[in-house]
Amino acid sequence: MEAISSGVDATGAVGALVLAIGQPSFPTVLIETLRAVADVGHCMVFAFADQRSARCLLSTGNIAIGPDLGTAYSEHFHTADPNREVIFRERAEQRHILLPHFARRMYPRGYRKLFFEDSEIVDKAATAIWAGDRCTYVNFYRTAAQGGFTGEQRQRITAVAPIVAAIVARHCQDGTAVATPGDKLAALFAAGGPLSVLTAREKDVCRRILEGFTSEAIAGDLGIALNSVFTYRKRAYEKLGIASQNELFAIALRLMTVSRPLN
Structure with a gap:
């Protein structure tokens, strides 16, 4: 890295x-x-x-x-x-x-x-x-x-x-549930999951933010304009009631680290 x-x-x-x-x-x-x-x-x-x-x-x-x-x-x-x-x-x-x-x-x-x-x-x-x-x-x-x-x-x-x-x-913390990174993200963004309020494209953008992508990298990976990335991110943040990337990480951390496995 x-x-x-x-x-x-x-x-x-x-x-x-x-x-x-x-x-x-x-x-x-x-x-x-x-x-x-x-x-x-x-x-x-x-x-x-x-x-x-x-x-x-x-x-x-x-x-x-x-x-x-x-x-x-x-x-x-x-x-x-x-x-x-x-x-x-x-x-x-x-x-x-x-x-x-x-x-x-x-x-x-x-x-x-x-x-x-x-x-x-x-x-x-x-x-x-x-x-x-x-x-x-x-x-x-x-x-x-x-x-x-x-x-x-x-x-x-x-x-x-x-x-x-x-x-x-x-x-x-003792007893931390072990799940693969892919499983953890999939559980968050699956239909009916905690972030299912987002549209498919908003999920695409937020998932890549959580994976450490820059805005430019998200645009390239999804094949969309950089301004579109900003728009989808803004809409997603509004739906989640947050205003920053740091708050998105906090949501993910809270949801991913519950004491039971994410199924």
């Missing part, structure tokens, strides 16, 4: 990630998506249920000692993470939490040595989301070979953080 160009809505890159929920390929799709959005080097995901324990759910990317870092954090270093205070302070709100910008001085010396010096992490961004009594804590890292996030890259991470956190939380 190539990096998205300047000016492209970063939320469009997460389509494949929605479709990968419950699939063995999810960690690979996750890091490829994050690289396309902001050239993220590594992603680690942790779960909190209380302030006494943490669990590493996922580690994917270019840090060779990622699994060791996950174990060390879960067993001890989570107590020294300054983000934990913010995470538990926001627990009652049950909403997405965008955590403070990274600053190495925020962390104690032992933490800095293991997580930043030994692993060559030079920058990070982080987000968290509470769902019931469990928090999913998602960390995005850049290594020395990459350098820190640029201002534009950090803006892109900020833009996709809420939807990425929700997707990762649902994937990591």
Whole structure:
């Protein structure tokens, strides 16, 4: 997956990630998506249920000692993470939490040595989301070979953080129903399905948006004019009561990740 160009809505890159929920390929799709959005080097995901324990759910990317870092954090270093205070302070709100910008001085010396010096992490961004009594804590890292996030890259991470956190939380939730991406989309757009209010062409356009197509690519794939793509998208959004691509992803995420298989 190539990096998205300047000016492209970063939320469009997460389509494949929605479709990968419950699939063995999810960690690979996750890091490829994050690289396309902001050239993220590594992603680690942790779960909190209380302030006494943490669990590493996922580690994917270019840090060779990622699994060791996950174990060390879960067993001890989570107590020294300054983000934990913010995470538990926001627990009652049950909403997405965008955590403070990274600053190495925020962390104690032992933490800095293991997580930043030994692993060559030079920058990070982080987000968290509470769902019931469990928090999913998602960390995005850049290594020395990459350098820190640029201002534009950090803006892109900020833009996709809420939807990425929700997707990762649902994937990591125990008992996630496994269905192929094609099955998931087919269920959404089938006759009598949740999006059956749309016309056939409106479904064609929305389905391709969820698959990560640009407007130009949709026009080429369907053999229609670009202005027609905009018209069908506008009509579909009006019928669904939404105004943005991000809201379409949110609808798809909610419908695709119910606890029962999509039949």
